[in-house]
Amino acid sequence: xxxxxxxxxxxxxxxxxxxxxxxxxxxxxxxxxxxxxxxxxxxxxxxxxxxxxxxxxxxxxxxxxxxxxxxxxxxxxxxxxxxxxxxxxxxxxxxxxxxxx
Amino acid sequence: xxxxxxxxxxxxxxxxxxxxxxxxxxxxxxxxxxxxxxxxxxxxxxxxxxxxxxxxxxxxxxxxxxxxxxxxxxxxxxxxxxxxxxxxxxxxxxxxxxxxxxxxxxxxxxxxxxxxxxxxxxxxxxxxxxxxxxxxxxxxxxxxxxxxxxxxxxxxxxxxxxxxxxxxxxxxxxxxxxxxxxxxxxx
Numbered sequence: 001x002x003x004x005x006x007x008x009x010x011x012x013x014x015x016x017x018x019x020x021x022x023x024x025x026x027x028x029x030x031x032x033x034x035x036x037x038x039x040x041x042x043x044x045x046x047x048x049x050x051x052x053x054x055x056x057x058x059x060x061x062x063x064x065x066x067x068x069x070x071x072x073x074x075x076x077x078x079x080x081x082x083x084x085x086x087x088x089x090x091x092x093x094x095x096x097x098x099x100x101x
Numbered sequence: 102x103x104x105x106x107x108x109x110x111x112x113x114x115x116x117x118x119x120x121x122x123x124x125x126x127x128x129x130x131x132x133x134x135x136x137x138x139x140x141x142x143x144x145x146x147x148x149x150x151x152x153x154x155x156x157x158x159x160x161x162x163x164x165x166x167x168x169x170x171x172x173x174x175x176x177x178x179x180x181x182x183x184x185x186x187x188x189x190x191x192x193x194x195x196x197x198x199x200x201x202x203x204x205x206x207x208x209x210x211x212x213x214x215x216x217x218x219x220x221x222x223x224x225x226x227x228x229x230x231x232x233x234x235x236x237x238x239x240x241x242x243x244x245x246x247x248x249x250x251x252x253x254x255x256x257x258x259x260x261x262x263x264x265x266x267x268x269x270x271x272x273x274x275x276x277x278x279x280x281x282x283x284x285x286x287x288x
Contacts, residue, residue, distance in 0.1 A: 002105075003104055003105055003108045006208060006209050007108065008108075008145070008149075009208035009209075010205050010208060010209065011112045011115075011116075012208075013201060013204035013205050013207075013208050014116060014201060014205070015115065015116065015119055016201075016204060017197050017198075017200055017201035017204060018116065018119045018120060018123055018197075019119070019123070020196075020197055020200055021123060021193060021194065021196075021197035022122070022123035024193045024196060024197065025123070025190070025193045026123070026185065027183075027185040027186070028128075028183050028185060030128060030170075030173075030177065031123075031128070031131065031183070033170075034122050034123070034131055034132070034135050035122075035123055037135060037139075037162075037166070038119050038122060038123065038135070038138075041138070041139060041142050041162075044142070044146075044154075044158070045142060045145050045146075048145065048146050048149045048151045048154055049145075049149055051149070051151065052149040052150055052151065054219055055219050055222055055223050056219035056220055056221060056222060056223070057219075057221040057222075057223060057232060057233065057236045058220055058221055060151050060153075060154050060233060061233075061236060061237065061241050063151075063154055064154065064157060064233075064237070065244060065248055067157060067158065067161050067162065068161075068248040068251070068252060069248075069251070070162070070166065071161055071165060071166055071252065071255075072251050072252050072254075072255030072256075073255075074166050074169055074170070075169065075255040075256055075258070075259035076255050076258045076259055076262070078169060078170070078173045078259065078263070079258060079259040079260075079261070079262025079263045080262055081173065081177075082173065082176050082262065082263045083262055083263075083265065085176060085177060086265075091177065092183075092184075092185070094186070
């Protein structure tokens, strides 16, 4: 039995769903960032697997750009987290809710 | 044979580590398991023959991004457990499970892939890094430069956002400040 494309895609789907559960479930902003990292990594696995099985380099290119976007997202996001922590003293989304409707 | 063993080992370990990342109450455990999971994902890339992507994953994700998170942890109190009130856990797991099922069904469905052909095919006898370099610096040169500009903008934004009021202590403990003042007075 050989490892095919669908094996990698199923692992990628499972990891993406783990990240999705994290985004839906967590209330701490730092944990939300970790969950988005999990989702981005899952997509990278799918891109690399498709690139390998179709013998095409485009998937790897997109994975590179995803990594670059994730790095810049982390840099800006952590700056915003530090500003929020200075202002509110907490990273909990329930404490940060300032708009009461 | 080795590929099969490595694939199942890496996938089981990655799923377990990322589950710890998502479920853990402690930020430190969560961050450590995320870093370990990213190392194992670079293992996936090495199995798939994307050597350069694996190295970039190790350098950028495990090296830079996790170091950035570790530096940010100095601002937050990492030893304290996170208290969260989860109002509707069953709904979240139902939605997550359903989306997992839908994604697996979509990916496992037979894809009409006969007409798909490689736009930039890999060359025989050329290393992966050379191949990636040729495509990246010819066909994807403009997105590459735009990505570089975006990283520069993100770096400046991060410095400006994090550098405001750097002299004010975040985990300020009034008692500790008083003690320092007292010690200074005694001298």
